[in-house]
Amino acid sequence: MTAGRRGRRVLVIDHAKKPGEKIRISGGGRCNFTNIHTTPKNFLSDNPRFCISALAGFRPADFIAMVDAYGIAWHEKTLGQLFCDGSSQQIIDMLLDECEKGGVTISLETEVKSVLRGEGNFTVETSKGRFEAASLVVATGGKSIPKMGATGLGYDIARQFGLGLVPPRPALVPFTFGPELREKLEGLSGVSVYAEVACGKSRFSEALLFTHRGLSGPAILQISSYWKEGDEIVVNLCPGHDVFAELREARASQPKQEVETALSRLLPKSLAERLCEMTEVTGRLADLSDKRLRALGEQVNSWRVKPQGTEGFRTAEVTAGGVDTRGLSSKTMEARDVPGLYFIGEVVDVTGHLGGFNFQWAWASGFAAGNAL
Template sequence: MTYDAIIIGAGGAGLFCALTAGRRGRRVLVIDHAKKPGEKIRISGGGRCNFTNIHTSGKNFLSDNPRFCLSALAGFQPSAFIALVERHGIQWHEKTLGQLFCDGSSQQIVDMLLSECEKGGVTLALETEVKSVSKSESGFTLETSRGRFEAASLVVATGGKSIPKMGATGFGYDLARQFGLSVVPTRAALVPFTFGPELREKLDGLSGVSVDAEVACGKTRFAEALLFTHRGLSGPAILQISSYWKEGDEIVVNLAPGHDVFALLREARVNQPKQDVVTALSRLLPKSLAERLCEMTEVEGRLADLSDKRLRALAGQVNSWRVKPSGTEGFRTAEVTAGGVDTKQLSSKTMEVRDVPGLYFIGEVVDVTGHLGGFNFQWAWASGYAAGGAL
């Protein structure tokens, strides 16, 4: 069975590449080992799919080559995807920081992509395992669990290693290496942190407590919600900074951004000297967290009995809590994979491998990782559009 292009991977990038090429009259086959297409789309955004972000720019992406993503992002902007969503009658709303979600189910986005693929005559082969890939002068040959397929072009849209229970594997990286491409070491990104036994014990009972916080790792910082869990820390601020964190790094957490806690405690000591320090701190933080921080710093009792030194120690724990995570929850819960196929070997305009004509890599399998908030989907659409327009 011969096609103009075969796309391995029926996720966001693969389907968007397929529908783009299909619109141009290309005969396209999409292969995936999963039972259903677009499963990561379906579970995203709490089932409502955070399908793009109106503030998308190069600053929202990590890569060893930070400028690589710019061309594709400029070629297919959020407004173009929004227009497609609206043509399909899908109602949407904007949340904080430019994040767009479906009013209804994220399945609407999957159905939209499949509908567009159908219009373009795209063939979809699910529950199909790719056993081997080889290249000849005329193109690529794939041996699969459903027989042999051939095409002039091959697009690898296999995603990363995140959420293996949904079928994620390192297949795309293996394929890249087969064709002589280098792969930037991969790691879990947009993922909760875990703590060692000693720190977990100190924070025991805080699971479920949430605060607005600013979290920094090196020179990078994010100000969003933070959530204590029974294993460590999560929430948007933590997921964001995790993409920049490496094993052994320290993070600095400000649990009361915008407040000089030392100054506020000193002021409270003057105005209400008989007040308990926990009560004063509870004006800024949930009481359970205030109590725990006072215990951890051994700063307890009436404000009148506490010196500047003691108050400064407590304030430091609030405004500049330095903590070294023992690790992350790994690919099991990571939303995306950082690292991937080295972009130095790809055309930024078409995603084609420079030294292997007809071979393309798009989406998460490439060393381009977006921040939380719809940016990774926009990269999927943009990189898929770039390759789909070149097939």
């Protein structure tokens, strides 16, 4: 779109049947198209400063202005997340319309077979013939959600031209547990609480959801981007409450009350009962020592869990890692050693938090490259 507006002849090659399928499914079909609180701190990368220039060049307000110009109604959900009031198809149609105004040609159901670089030109061999251009922009996304057609093509092209890769891994993805922990938590699938989840120095406070395989929900998806295999996460299932202190107070005021009943004032009943079972702290409060109440309180306020793994690329919303930013210009997204070759969006080692940040990076990095082509 940006290159087309500047009078460049642009061909988009896409192996999908329809354009913008990830846009279509995002936000439950309403497209969380940006986040008004976008800053570089909302992104992970081996080089955290790489995203600064592009994000400054195309801000959330710039995308919102385009959305408003098309009369697309939107609303803010939690934490600055913006969604369409209607369908995400409105965003796709808007972008396609802008591309059309710029004279952009879009070739769908077109498979890329090879990419070569000759004297000043790139040659792309496809299922619909050969195309040549002075510039090649790789906007293939990551490996997330392969059933939608995601592949590692962008990484293959980067390797072919000598660019490094930060190992790609699933991000914004649910955790899975081993058989033993799954058995202990059986029956809690669907139970949700507001929680604080930490991994190392990173922490997020949002909803947490128990699933039949492990944990999901926004807080878990956020922390998954920072988690590496073998890491432990620490979950506070009742942030803002000192559960040990509150159980002691309950013991003083209502000593005949069952501890499960007291805890269920802070947590869903089924979860409260299961945590009491897991710590073997059950029965009347009057019969429970400080030591046992403290053990239960710690289970609630700092539950230490070592996930077996994640749901993988199959359900990951994005891919962390990707094309090493050391080989790219932060101002233009052009490969430093391969003039005319650009990498933008998710294929690059820049990964946003949950909540519209990854789309904003896509728009911003695309704008930077489009202005430099």
